[in-house]
Amino acid sequence: MKLSPFLVLLVTLLSATATLPSEALNVRGHLLKSKTFLSPPIFLRPGSVSNKWYFDIAFPRGHLALKSFNAEVVDERGVPVPLHETYLHHWVVEPYFAVKEAAAAAGEAQKRSKGILNRNSGVCKNTLGQYYGLGSETRHTATWVPDPYGIEVGDPEAPPEGYEEKWLLNVHAIDTRGAADKLGCTECRCDLYNVTIDEHGRRIPEDYTGGLYCCYDETRCKVKEGFSDGEVRKVFLRYTVTWLDWSDAVLPVKIYIFDVTDRALLEGKSEPACKVEYQVEECSSENRANNDCVHVQATKQILPRGGDIVFGVAHQHSGGIAASLHGEDGRLLCESVATYGEGQEAGNEAGYIVGMSTCYPKPGSVTVRDGEVLTVVSNYSSERQHTGVMGLFYILVAEHKQQQQLPAAAGKPGLCFSFPVSWCLPSWLSSNL
Secondary structure, eight states, X not given: OOOOHHHHHXXXXXXXXXXXOSEEEEETTEEEEEEEEEOSOEEEOTTBEEEEEEESOOOOOSSEEEEEEEEEEEETTSOBOOTTTEEXXXXXXXXXXXXXXXXXXXXXXGGSOSEEEOOOXXXXXXXXXXSEEEXXXXXXXXXXXXXXXXXXXXXXXXXXXXXXXEEEXXXXXXXXXXXXXXXHHHTTBHHXXXXXXXXXXXXXXXXXXXXXXXXXXXXXXXXXXXXXXXXXXXXXXXEEEEEEEOOTTSEEOXXXXXXXXXXXXXXXXXXXXXXXXXXXXXXXXXXXXXXXOEEEEEEEEEOSSOEEEEEEEEEEOTTEEEEEEEOTTSOEEEEEEEEEBOBSSTTOBBTSEEEEOEEOOOTTSSEEOTTOEEEEEEEEEOSSOEEEEOEEEEEEEEOHHHHTTOOGGGGSOOOEEOSSSOEEOOHHHHTTO
């Protein structure tokens, strides 16, 4: 693609900074705003795990259209921390409804639930209800919602009476400084964590060799001699939210998350059974001889409401190759491919997934219908065993009734870039280049 001199200049100027200023590009007469926040401090020593939930986090307030949410782990000086020191297993954010302070002061809080989760539209909303969520790939995975779409939040009519919208954050970080087996620690191998019961006091099955049951909050992975009493480090999740004030110019999208572990439909069950994680066994000697060490996991899930897919991305762990989403007739809806680092610096760590490619279909070009059965496929290398892996697929869907309001200029998606951070040009600008 040949870039105009104006675009080259704009890309150069915008790439010179890591985040947008608090008030930035004017999108169709509406101000695009951006603000950066820090999570509560996370204290880690070599081998330790923090997997805490933070409620009422700092977050933009008002009736908004979310356009992106980008995050990374930094130290107390604001310097990005590489994955080979602090592995970001995952972070997720989602809204919830909390009792208003006035109601609590009036003694009405006991009559109401302390909090009501306001989860996404499915498919695994009971276990994967987040609005945004990534892991090691967070620094180079775009989260931009293309124009003229947005994720609607802060609607004053949404909370039940006596409640208000707030936001929660979950950060799962593993300190691998001095780890006896860095990859094993990040894959939560139970033998390295020396645990036999999970965080709820239940015995871990003997055939469960690794995953979330073994690397819960305050556990510790095995470290080399001399690191047992290592220095405690304070880190933060630094996150940048970009948004527009809500208006009729924004078309809402629904968030759906698919999970390759859900076997319910294949087994004739009515309710989704999303297990979130699974295990990849080492390939056989026969497959190795044929250079065919790829583990393929696939399942089918029902999309409740159809429309146009305007964004798609997968989430995988180390060993992941790519994931894809297919329509009922087998057509490819989106493929998301893993990118691995090649160095030591933050954002380019060798052996770690540092980015997942995203899909930005031209509006109206990738359509799914109500109740369509979609197939999720997740491919991993099976050169060695991998425990606690994931094969999730996020999509944003604009329902068909919204498309009647679609501006003509939205026919061409915005240009997206991943350096130095993930960001996109608005469609109104890129369509004129």
